[in-house]
Amino acid sequence: xxxxxxxxxxxxxxxxxxxxxxxxxxxxxxxxxxxxxxxxxxxxxxxxxxxxxxxxxxxxxxxxxxxxxxxx
Numbered sequence: 468x469x470x471x472x473x474x475x476x477x478x479x480x481x482x483x484x485x486x487x488x489x490x491x492x493x494x495x496x497x498x499x500x501x502x503x504x505x506x507x508x509x510x511x512x513x514x515x516x517x518x519x520x521x522x523x524x525x526x527x528x529x530x531x532x533x534x535x536x537x538x539x
Contacts, residue, residue, distance in 0.1 A: 473502035478531050479509040480524055487511040506534055 479494055481487040491509050498505065510527050512520040 469501060475501075475503050476506045476531070476534050477503045478506045478527055480512075480527055481509055482512045482516060482520075485513065487513065506531065 477498055479491065481490045481494075483490065487509075491511070495505075495509075507527070507530065510523055512523075516524075
């Protein structure tokens with residue numbers, strides 16, 4: 468059943484107070500096991516999310532949406 472999702476795209480946003488390494492490693496381990504395709508490097512925000520972080524999240528969402536659009 469899990470093989471039906473092989474090759475699906477994913478992207479990752481992680482927000483942490485001081486470190487995001489373990490969270491990223493955990494998600495990437497699972498995604499590798501599922502044979503998902505990472506669209507880009509994980510977006511990480513350490514500390515308070517400011518305007519720059521929010522803009523980066525918006526761009527990440529837009530990139531994901533565009534990657535899911537069917538080819539015309």
